[in-house]
Amino acid sequence: MTAPQSGAQRPLPAAFIDAMSTRFGARFTLSEAVRAHHGHDESHFPDALPDAVVFVHSTEETAAVVRCCREFAVPVIAFGTGSSLEGHILPVRGGISVDFSEMNKVLDIRVADLDVVVQPGVTRKQLNAELHGTGLFFPIDPGADASLGGMAATRASGTNAVRYGTMRENVLGLTAVMADGSVIHTGGRARKSSAGYDLTRLLIGSEGTLGLITELAVRLHPLPEAVSAAVCAFPDVVSAVNTVIQTIQLGIPVARIELVDDLTVKALNRYSKTSLREAPMLFFEFHGTPASVEEQARTVQDVAGEYGGLDFEWAHRPEDRSRLWAARHDVYFASINLRPGCRGLTTDVCVPISRLADCVGATRADIDASGLIAPIVGHVGDGNFHTVILVAPHDDAEIARAEALNRRIVERALEMGGTCTGEHGIGFGKQGFMLREHGAPAIEVMRQIKRALDPDDLLNPGKILPPG
């Protein structure tokens, strides 16, 4: 995988700069510092600065930006919080970054319908804070405090997906600006519809290459009456994964079921000052009525016991639960901290659950053989897991080894009927796997759609679809 080309292909036309400055004033900027902030995400790819940044305040303004960019053939890259992991927001062919962070209003909380309309710059934590007191919550929780627009664009999920689904299942409708500057409204407020092509799902996961999301309606869920959490250590990763498989097959509606391997536990103990047994562990959370939560937990404890689970530890009190899940959420930074100054190259395969134990076991062996440091952590209820491969930022040889390891992990997942990315998206970093995963005819259909909706290739060019 080569690094993306950085910076502009040609300087911005003066007339474009004039038009944008006239319309947006100081909200359109060529400042080096602002461009630098929009020139990197959480991936290990080198920075690639946009030629300018514009901070939009409305759908209208976004459409005006797209029309102006179209007139001058300037690429347009949507920017939320910059927490993408595959270079999604890097302007690899230059162009301007459209920053949605100032479109961050929660517009309409509809308690009776269990849904909410938000602007795309609202982050998941902000949304849950604003839902305080309504009895509802928004469950999707990628590692970062991402924006909802970005989460929709990458089809994000997180630890709750096993019960509550991903962005695919939780977005009811969108407003989006298309490449020709038109504004479309997709979906609606009804829970289901059979009325025509599913433009909502087409835009979800399209990473800003088909349209720019300027408003979203998303589902909310009732806060469970009771919540209980538990951790359990296992003699090995395979035993932990087998516990997961049986839990899912029994139909237990577990809300979260997360794997951390022994290396991750070691990292956590060091970083978060916990004193967990340094063995592979599962973190569970159960949602429901008090009786149902207790019943779920008891059943899972029995299953874990069958697979040699040790130290099944309960956390009934909110503060204990928070401590436990804070540790789980620290995993990324705890992992990075194993090797100060490094960056993480994060893998993201997802496989059918029947293959998960084999896949995780073989991945561990690959990592050990590679000599690289890479903790494993996963949303194993969905068959999705990550390795965080720690690399020195400027050590090209090491990065190449990490990329080779990533390739091996992806190839195995694909052989098992899985996907190269469960929740992070393709961006720039995983384009090389698209053809292998989908086959040439399906890639050609994706290209036909891209060409039909964005004939001049202005929207986030150079992403998702492999070159050629």
Place this chain on the structure above:
Amino acid sequence: MTAPQSGAQRPLPAAFIDAMSTRFGARFTLSEAVRAHHGHDESHFPDALPDAVVFVHSTEETAAVVRCCREFAVPVIAFGTGSSLEGHILPVRGGISVDFSEMNKVLDIRVADLDVVVQPGVTRKQLNAELHGTGLFFPIDPGADASLGGMAATRASGTNAVRYGTMRENVLGLTAVMADGSVIHTGGRARKSSAGYDLTRLLIGSEGTLGLITELAVRLHPLPEAVSAAVCAFPDVVSAVNTVIQTIQLGIPVARIELVDDLTVKALNRYSKTSLREAPMLFFEFHGTPASVEEQARTVQDVAGEYGGLDFEWAHRPEDRSRLWAARHDVYFASINLRPGCRGLTTDVCVPISRLADCVGATRADIDASGLIAPIVGHVGDGNFHTVILVAPHDDAEIARAEALNRRIVERALEMGGTCTGEHGIGFGKQGFMLREHGAPAIEVMRQIKRALDPDDLLNPGKILPPG
């Protein structure tokens, strides 16, 4: 709404007939009887016969049919069981009907992964019969014993959608033949993926206008350990609907929650020899462990009590449950039987649940004012309900009044933020509502997609997208 044009636009070219006969032998037929069978669905629209019918046995053969049709510019209409309700399978511009009923094998039941691969002609009842003994079931149950290919093509759902989702949520991946004869594989076996455009969801609900589905992988669910059912009568429809709303808002994971109005109960008592109180009723089903089912049922009984629910009646024994749900499944035929010889014009709106009581109440008033007979029945947990407007098949004036009533019902649902179709699809019958529901820019995007993927308009032409 005018009736579709019936029959061919021009005779099939002799060379086309030769080519198809050579390849398919007796499985390609011009027989009047076979064409007649493929010239009507369950809608009230007049018959429109295809010019020929071909019975395919494989993806390969389907691709060969499409390539041959493309060569001779002959329209291609996919046919499952013919149970569509909006004229989906009517060849309004002539062409050939591709019958998938002989592609009806369950290919691979993967118990450990809770999924199954099927050919598109497998029906939902056949699938559940073949799943017997696995501990798994397929929950999606439209009224008819539809084929899974057809259910995917119309984004179907049914009584279990409130808990288990629709075809949108339950299809993992598809094989499809596109208009150029290419074969694509979408999705995969992983539970989630962020790898590129969601072609699976684009094909689901596309009603054979973008591609022909020749294989599906669908999710299965563990058979619940315990099942309990109940019926409860209410003083009026609004009280029943308010019980539904509160049940959903409390987050009770009810598996089914169905409304039948008093007229429907009267029809059922007459047709199914039941002796239910002739008042609006809710039918419930609860899935889970014995303890959780009992807890759910107790909570719902309390809620129903708050809204004046009467005669809350339990059905714990399988035979009592079957009797109850058999009655619910008889609704369509019981309704038709209220007026022997008539056909049903079935409405299908879906609204945000906060508007459901208003919507159902106003719909009842509209029906009463119209002088037409139209029982109301609905999957109210999703905000979706049907009226079955009984019309004499050849009484154009009465059909026009029924269509006017349907329009009023749809317009109200759209004003409430709902959709013209929750689960039946657009076909020919609801094209007139597409522009109003989606707006011109979104319709233009749908047209761009259709033109890109089927530039010669060969796949089920004249459906979904309004003319013009």
